[in-house]
Amino acid sequence: MSRIAYVNGRYIRHADAAVHIEDRGYQFGDGIYEVITVINGKLYDCDGHMARLTRSLAEISLDNPLTEDVLMLVMTRLVRMNALKHGTIYLQITRGVARRDHKFPANAKSAIVMTVKHMRLAGRQHEAGVKAIIVDDLRWARRDIKTIQLLPNCLAKQAAAEQGAYEAIMVMPDGSVSEGSSSNVWILTHDNQLVTRPASHDILNGITRQSIEKIAKKRQISVEFRTFDTAEMLAAKEVFVTSATSLATAITQIDEHMIADGKVGEIAHALRADYLASPQ
Template sequence: MSRIAYVNGRYVRHLDAAVHIEDRGYQFADGVYEVVTISGGRLIDEAGHLDRLWRSLGELRIVAPMAREPLKMVMREVIRRNGIVNGIIYLQITRGVAPRDHPFPKNATPSLVITARRLPLAKAAKTAAEGVAVITLPDIRWARRDIKSVSLLPNVLAKQEARERGAYEAFLVDEEGMVTEGSSTNAWIVTKDGKIVTRPTGNSILAGITRAALLLELKENGIAFEQRSFSVAELLDAREVFLTSSTSYVLPVVKVDDKVIGNGHPGLVSQKLRALYEKFMARETA
């Protein structure tokens, strides 16, 4: 079956999907995006993703191309037409097509593209059971990382270096030596005395939807946590390290740079929190 994409009001073959060469997303990265997990044919934490999408649009003063309810209908139709049971759906909204000029165009119509694809669950489960390695790199991104912008070149460079060095992810470090987040994930540690720590939201990191869901689960289950910055030194000295994202869920980290974390295997806390998040996902698909 050929993959189907949604492009500005039309469902088209994925191979034929295209936008104009003067779309501002292509020329200026003048747009935002969201990635939502599909599990059991259902969207996980859909409301949280759409809330963040609307916030990003507002921060860039891009008008939403349609209201939320029609957008949700289109998303479900893309999932249906692609026969996705487990995978992801990708939404991208740009300011639209206009002659190339830096200021906002007066009459451009926002562009909306939606695609979906399957993800192999067996591979994800194996990765979680083994744990992953991360590296640390300087954070060279712009100062508004809270906006989920399509301008991701620094993230791409960081992810590429991680892969070239045999790692799954790169944790980014600010000028004060504090960890901000991963190139496409949020970073967490479990300290030597058992405290779960992640950096608070603000302009320095993206407010991860999986991060928020996990924090709520921790609160509802009476598990203590702290939202504060932590240093690379504290990262390397942690009892456990893990990361979160829509596609990685809760993923244990067993090596940072050349330092083995714990005993080199996924820690008990990380495994417990992954199971906790999987229960949340199960409720979302019920």
């Protein structure tokens, strides 16, 4: 069955879906995106993703061409049309088509595209844990906006792939860990406290991490929002990353260092299981 995409009001065969070469997303990376996970045909964390989409759009003065209700309808329809059991929905809004000029065009109409990706649930659970590498964070100063400009993230992920790793964990010039190239980073200290970086302009405030925080609290595990450096991370009892694509995935090795005994930690495992079992 061929995949179906949504492009500016039309449902089109994925292979035929296209946008104009002067779309500002293509020319300048002038756009915002969201990725929403689908498990057993159910969209996870929709309210959070819609709220962050609205915020990101407002931060770059970009209009949403659809209301939230219509967005939800389109996403639900795409899940049905694509018989999407497990996977993700990718949603992108750009400033539309205009003659190339850096400043915002006077009358451009924002463009919207949605695509789906099928994924095996087992493949996303990473039962055995995964390896990460440490890289410098080369990004701009507004990482809280989910912009489609992802070149530093792509370079980091490529470096990870070249070293047989799943994720690249990025470190700021002050030595603090910011986040993964496409995920938020958590550590569990030896006194069983979960630590993750506070939301600020330095990181993307993950929607999955907000759900994981709630789940941790239900399990009466305390969550501390503070920065940590690579030495603290490497010495942690557990390290894991969260994102709509990786859910909660244990990091068992960073560069050449094993995290604890090199096995998936109990807390990362439990949080992932709870997240899968209770769609937010």
